[in-house]
Amino acid sequence: MSVFDGRAVLWATMLGGTRLSRRIGGRHTASPASACESPSENSMKTGRRHFVRSVASASAALAAAAWSPARAASDVPGTSAAPLSLTPGRWSPNNVARLRAVLAEHGATSPRYRAERRPYAVFDWDNTSIMNDCEEALLMHQIDGLHYRLTPGQFSAILRQGVPDGPFDAKLGYTTIDGKPVRMEDIAADVEADYRWLHANYRGLAGDKPLDEIRRSEQFRDFRAKLYFMYDAICDTYPVEIGYKWIMYWYAGMTRDELQAMAFDSNVANLGDALRKVTYESSRALPGRTGVVAATHFHGIRIHEEIRAVMDTLRSNGIDVYISTASLDDVVRVFAGHAAFGYGVPAENVIGMRLTMADGKYVNEYLPDWHFNYGPGKTVGIRRELQSKKGYGPLLVFGDSDGDAWMLRDFADTAVGVIVNRMKQGEIGLDSRKAAEQIGAKDARLVLQGRDENTGLMVADERSIKYGKREPRLLA
Template sequence: MKTTKKVVLILAAVFVSLSAGCSPSATTQQEVKTQAEQPAPSPSQQLALMHWAPANHKAIQALIDDYGIRSKSYNKDKRPYAVFDWDNTSAFNDVQETLLTYQLTNLHFKMTPDQFVSAIKINIPKDNFKQEFNNKAGKPVRIDLISEDLGADYKYLYKNYKGFKGTKSLEEIKATPQYQDFVAKTRYLYEAIGGTFSPDVSYPWVIYLFAGMTEKEVRELARASIDYNLQDAIGEKTLASPGGLPGKAGVVEVKIKTGLRAFAEQQNLYKTFIDNGFDVYVCSASFVDVVKEFASNPKYGYSLPEERVLAMELERDAAGVIQPEYRKGYDQTQGKGKTKTIERFLVSKYGYGPIFVAGDSDGDTAMLTDFKDMKLGLIVNRLKGGDIGELSKTAASGIGTGNAKYLLQGRDDNTGAFRNTEKSVSLGASEEKLLK
């Protein structure tokens, strides 16, 4: 009887307390939630270690813990967001460059000969290319000389290849000197323009070769190229124009990188950010339709929504056919143009800058340094000099401090994979290095 009476009194007290608006739930339940009873994070909310440098893994996980959905301060209406470069940051090697080689090798073009010659000359100065791009005879090359050669090659291909107007199969065409000259000289031209002139001239040049295609056609071409290059060996090879067809520019040769790989660590980081309430974006200097195919097609493991891809843009006609003209009113997504693009489309939307930025080259240093809201910057270590080299030195000086703003992540250029250290190994080498 005494026990029953005590229970009744306790229940009555609780009822009075609730009636008086003195429920402890607003304070006590929150305390409990943020202490022992808080559920453990799911595997998708924890960044997998994989081949991250351990200090980098720890720093990124701390960022996720401090600003993600498990943080007390998380506000779903003010979501943090991350911005990644694509080529050599999110994936190994350059999707645009490997696509150019694939496009040339398989003659995927939708232009007439006159349109092709016009496209390859757009905004290219008539000066000689740098001395390092002299032909095999040691003579300088310039756009008017090599465009004449390429125009003649393309006319032959256009007339004879069955993919254009002719009857010859691709295998038959590949045996001709005109095909060999076309592939080698166009690929050489890309390197010569990029190595001689400013990025605002060289970066758009390669994407003008999509003129005449629709987005669907570019996406299909990109998919075929990505599939091929993910299986191709990582390395270098030399393309040389045939000695029997020197033309106006003479015989030229060019070294190109081969192979393409997805970075499993970046695939996982994309997903981990998203599972922790971050928004993820790509800002790339490759063509927008090409990056969308790699970043958004689930088969490649990134599964980023297409609308989260910011990249190089071209004009399109009313039917959606791509024109050899940069899209009016849009900044090129390289250098300061990346910052301007992020400000235009993301800062204007969120009201603040990205909390995390990842890049690998001079073209990424602006977005890695321009945003005061950025808490952490990741540099995929390509052992480069220039502006990114200076920023890499800053990152290197922070190793072991536990509070570095910039992180260096090592990779092996021989395997196309991350290494569990800040140090990288160059293609053809075995020695690991921290800086150039």
Template structure:
């Protein structure tokens, strides 16, 4: 439909206008089927209409909800209908909305749900680029930098930045002006910038007199922003994921869990309403090269917490299938998204990166491998996701693995496949990011999914998305950011 929102509002006005006087006792009136014709965007649609001899025509709200795709619910206890123009029409809570699902992908997921409803099974979701389009923690890092929300003592910043990096002098490329970049040089420059910002920005409460607009124009802020983002972007390319994944969590040092969740909630809401999906670049100023020189770092703007995924979570629960999240983002970032964006997963069913708390209840720069039992809490990335299932989830289900796993990249491949040969996991749902066969093992599942589209017993299915609009697509094919071309699976090398 064209202009879905305005069409909905017009239709609702029509429904209410034609529905005046519904409290009249129908028993005393003559009711006959009406021949009223209704069109939506010029197309005829079928609705039940009745002509009442008091001069009114009446339509079923459910017919309008179905044809215009808006949410409608009924509370028998209060005799009240509730309309939600921001939601999709859902006649049966146990069935997925059509939305922008690829039809064969939706059908396969629904079939697995129907076959296993109320049978004591569970599913596991990744979060970033699966339950949401793009990455909540990467977006949060930009929000945190732009708003300078840090609780790290300037004297401790270098130590925090260097946490867990095994070789501080390892070369991480050359700067734009030809300098050798290492973790040590980046930490030195960022710490110097942060000390200046801490003294001068009024928001830190250390005697600074300048507001955020003024600070954003300074060389120190621009150097700080570009180099923090550069360090985050590049640690994963030069070190193991066990080094790079927890690193960003250390930037919450000095904060309480509540403070991090408040920060994350603000970030999620900001980026969800940003309305623009694009790659942007920060470049450090030539006036302040520091030890690392001039660097550039890029990131993607915008997040979409899609209706289809939130509905999927709800549909699984309506079918008696338990839902778990295992994410490589920090725990408070995911808890904030889960609560603020309406996914509705119990907090005890969410597993993500966790740092230790100090005696004052504030985070310190150390990963908490001992949460839930000595040495049991692995990093929630790659093989660690399967370890989390083995140690914390499967024991609740007599050791049985997940029924379905939803993911998008290498970090989800282990948990998607580790229980397949045993027959526990019957379906892997892959959100299509057009991954490379040389660097991402989930390409194998994507390739198999592409060859079995429409197979009622497919082990893997693909779901496309349009990264330029932040939406799922009714296709297995995706459109990547900055492109107009539909893509399915990269050719094998």
């Protein structure tokens, strides 16, 4: 991507985008941005301040047009001379009122505010601070570009690492396209054979063929579909810890700078992509031991301007911002901290998954004695890294899924837990039902925030619109 293309992508995203291309059923349509409430004169001025700061940050960073570890959150302007007020944007009106009340009671202008006991907020990253999942996007980006630092033997070992043999869950659809069981040992053998061919032939590994020629091969087609199928099947068939660690092991052999450069490129590419679900079918010419499978990936990422602005507002009101993510911490640090994206979260404020490093490179081993930062583990991480040092829990928590359900409800110091409403069941479904019962309450402990998955934009409602649908819904 050129400097100009990258700048255009991020400027369009920063402005909210009045026309976002989306592909549904093979047709391209234009989706208008959701209408905002008419802001008051004061909120317009505040909005302009958010905008000017975002423009300055994005313009300066994009001049480099590439990842650089020096372009970190420290490059983003710090707290304002005067505290910002929360602009309505596309927040539910009930949520604007609730968040403003929390700021008035706990922010820097409150008589009860104590600088030596600064409040803090914790945000989930994927599908909360952004639309879609940056690490799953990175998995597809890595597959598409064959960005590996692995010999065939090393690749083969990671392919099977921690995953039991046997069939994946057929009841959840993890079968061949003609309904036959898919066994881990069979699909792993097929993907291993594909990678051996790709490694021997691609000039970026050990061969001499360019990537565009490689991508036209049956081996690549088989590799992409079956490897992504494996990720989904592993996550849904086995405890989530197996799949969430497995996706990170593919970074083995990379330095931190190499991984973060790849993550930066993936972020920019996905911000410029349409929000579209694409189904990839494996090669019919090379069925292998498994047969033919299909895997669907949700392409595209969107910045949630309302989340980015509320982070800025919190900091300006003396409230610190932290991220708790179930992705690798170094991957999320690129999106959360690089000035190109405008969130301004320092690297040390990101709590996530961690890999072992040896000789400056990642190893396919989860860091010993580091908690698994998902579900109850996010509460463990907050208590370990924040509450134990500060002496108190988070004032605000933002999340969207079962991975966040516990931290949304576990801390007595939390005034409000904000749920980006994806109409899920499970643990987050329990939290969501409690939030639905409290809609409009002045002291609501949990609130729902709506989003339109077709545009990637929040909507001024508690209800959300699923991708490919038009009608908003409140609960699963």
